[in-house]
Amino acid sequence: MTRLSATLARFRPHPSAQPTLDSLETMRRRGVQLWALIGWVSLALLLVGNAILHTGVWLPLLVIGTLVNIGPTMMALAGRHDSEARTLIGASAAVIPAMLVFLLKGHPWQMDAHMYFFVGMAALVVLADWRPIAFATVLTACHHISLEWFAPEWVFSGTGNVGRILFHVVAVGLQFGVLAALTVQLERLFLGQQAALRRSHELTEAAEEGQRQTERAMELARLAEADAARERRERAEQATRIAQARRAELVGIANEFERSVTSVIKAIGEATERLEQAAVQLEDITQSTTAEADQVAAGAGRAASDIAQVASSIRTLSESVQTIAIAADRQSVLTETASSEAKRSVQTVAMLEEHAVQIEGFLADIRKIAAQTNLLALNATIEAARAGDAGRGFAVVAGEVKTLSADTTRASDRIGSLISGIREGVADTSDKLRSVNGAIGQVSLAASGIATAVAEQRHTAQDVDACAARAATTADEVERRIADVAHAGGKATSLSASVTRSAADLSVSARDLLSSTDRFVSFLQSDHAVAA
Amino acid sequence: MRRTPFPILIPLQAVVAVLAVLGLALWPPAKGAILLIPMLQNNAASLVPLARASGALLVGNGPLPGSLVVLGDRARLLRRVRAWNVILLSAPAAGCGDDRRFGTPA
DSSP: OHHHHHHHHHHSOOTTHHHHTTHHHHHHHHHHHHHHHHHHHHHHHHHHHHHHHTOOOHHHHHHHHHHHHHHHHHHHHHTOOSHHHHHHHHHHHHHHHHHHHHHTTTSTTTGGGGHHHHHHHHHGGGGOOHHHHHHHHHHHHHHHHHHHHHOHHHHSTTTOOHHHHHHHHHHHHHHHHHHHHHHHHHHHHHHHHHHHHHHHHHHHHHHHHHHHHHHHHHHHHHHHHHHHHHHHHHHHHHHHHHHHHHHHHHHHHHHHHHHHHHHHHHHHHHHHHHHHHHHHHHHHHHHHHHHHHHHHHHHHHHHHHHHHHHHHHHHHHHHHHHHHHHHHHHHHHHHHHHHHHHHHHHHHHHHHHHHHHHHHHHHHHHHHHHHHHHHHHHHHHHHHHHHGGGGHHHHHHHHHHHHHHHHHHHHHHHHHHHHHHHHHHHHHHHHHHHHHHHHHHHHHHHHHHHHHHHHHHHHHHHHHHHHHHHHHHHHHHHHHHHHHHHHHHHHHHHHHHHHHHHHHHHHHHHHHHHHHHHHHHHHHHSHHHHHO | OOOOSSOOHHHHHHHHHHHHHHHHHHSOOSEEEEEEEESSGGGHHHHHHHHHHTTOEEEEEOSSTTOEEEEEEHHHHHHHSOTTTEEEEEOTTOSSOOSOOOOOOO
16 A cells, blocks of 8 residues: 555656646736747847937837837737737737838848848747748738839849849748748647646546545545454444343243242142132031022922912902902992982972072062052041032942952962971071082092092002912022022032042142253253353 | 737737838848838939939839939938838848849949
8 A cells, every 4th residue: 555655756746737738828827928028129139229220210210119019018018928918929029020120121231130030930839839930921021022013122122133132032931931830840740749638637546535435445445354354343342241141030030930930839729729718618518508509499389388378368369359449439439429329319408498589689679569459448548528419439449449458468478488387498408418528529539539548559469469379489499490500519528529639639740840940940050051 | 908809919919010011121221222202102203312422323113113223321311301202111132131232322
């Protein structure tokens, strides 16, 4: 593991390796910055050369140099180094040598200054891009071609021709071709290097990740091994503890089992003894019970016959009571008839008394009419006396009338005395009839009570008859049950004998169980049981 | 400086470079062949007296109508030229240079 870590550490990229992945971009960015600086430095040197040579062209140099340097400077300040920024640099590579040629105009070294075109194009290689080189080449070619077209004699005075321009263009083109191939190859090399570095970095990271995973796995393996060892030790200790606990538990269980079995056997022995005693007592009791049951059965039979005889007497009594009840009912009917007749007699007497009172009223009217008739007769007598002879006959009639009136009054008095006697007799008869009626009522009431009592007696006699029948049935049932009890007593006697024998057998089994328990507990307490 | 939506900076820089090269090529020398271009047609006739008054030598007609190539001093010519009446440019053979030599100006 240590050797693997050392090997990975040897191949691990330096921490500064990551920036080298962007070395192409860095070189291009610095190339743009360098060309911006070159532009201004070149302008300064050209101005110095102008001062030294006294050419008096500082103004066009300053204006054109400033205009040309604006673009690259802004790109450099903006930090741009993309293809557009790099291509702009090509203009500087074409214009700055042109400014040098312009500065040396008329100087013997002017033609030599054209070599700086190639220097400028070669210096564009730092941008690792063919575009600025192509741009500078095109600008230079356009410069010459345009002048050739615009003023052929201006390009090469006296000897200006297309062949010489082409000669220069071919040189510049070849320069461009070489530099472009170089920059393309350089870019490829950088990209390849970047890819290789990136791949190396990825492989290194993968190797480091693998190393970390291996270390983690080894750590986990060590931890697992330690856990396994600890678990084995714990398991062995636990097995030992379990064995000890099992032995203690077995010994405890054996002791407890022995105690419980001993106590159970002891309890069984005691219970067996009590059972035997109880069986003997039960046998004695069942024998005496059987005898008593026989006696009870005999008594029950006699009681049943007595009850049957009582029931027969009660039925006879009930029939007599039924006859009395019928006679009482008939008496009650007759009493009611007499009572109703007496009531009608009382009503008749009352009606007679009422008629007597009415007759007395009539007598009073007759006496009143007689008095008035007498008074009329008196008046007629007076009037007849006044009339003299003419009234003599009338006086005789009035005297007759007066006599009749007196007779009527006497007859009325006799009738009144008769009516009084009748009324007294009616009143006496009425009183007697009322007393008779009261006596009949009392007789009727007594007859009703007799009928009620007889009816109650009849129901009671019927209940007694039913109870006597049920008592007879119950006495028969008791006789049968007693017989069953006697039979059961016999069976109980035989079962008691069986229980006595079973108790003896149980006592023997308990002793056998005790000896077996002793042997089993001895086995549990031995080491063989623990080893098993 | 952000990227423009379309590549206008490169054509602009190309124009600046071409104009710069042409400006350098056409910039009149301090002393030597200078092309005088009249801005007005009626000024063409006055170019000769102007050149003579500046002490320049007449070399010949220029490539443009009415233009005149002289051999003289730029400073002296500019002192005689009114503003924008006559443009002074470098005469042929001034761009890349050669072994031709002009005579001493008068």
